[in-house]
Amino acid sequence: MLCMFAAIFNSELTKIDFKCDVCVIVIDSVYAYVEDQDNEQAVTEYLSKVCQYIPVDLFNWCEQIIEIYYQELIQAIVDGHPPYEICQSLQLC
Structure with missing residues (x-):
């Protein structure tokens, strides 16, 4: 799993928006x-x-996203919405 996170964070995506990136990565991993x-x-x-699986320097972003949007994330994932769409609806992207 760490390989997936490392590959994504070594890409150009990290230059855009950490909140969006972390949100998408969390949902992709689910x-x-x-x-x-x-x-x-x-x-x-x-x-x-x-x-726990997010690189240490992004752990706080992950924790905040989970804490604030926990129920919304669960419902959107169970409903099968695409990761980027979920993060956009939460105004993280």
Whole structure:
């Protein structure tokens, strides 16, 4: 999983907006690592620990996004919305 984060953060995306990037990465990782994204409990459990996998310098951004938008993230993921669309709707992108 760290490889996915490292690859994304070494790209041009990091120059745009950290909040947006972190949001998209968090949601992408849910779709990549939670087998049943329709299962609210599985999504909830993963979101509660996803920031552990974020590079240390972005950990606080991740924690803030999860804390502020927790319920909205869960619902949007369970509903199957694309990551960038979710982050845009939260006004993070």
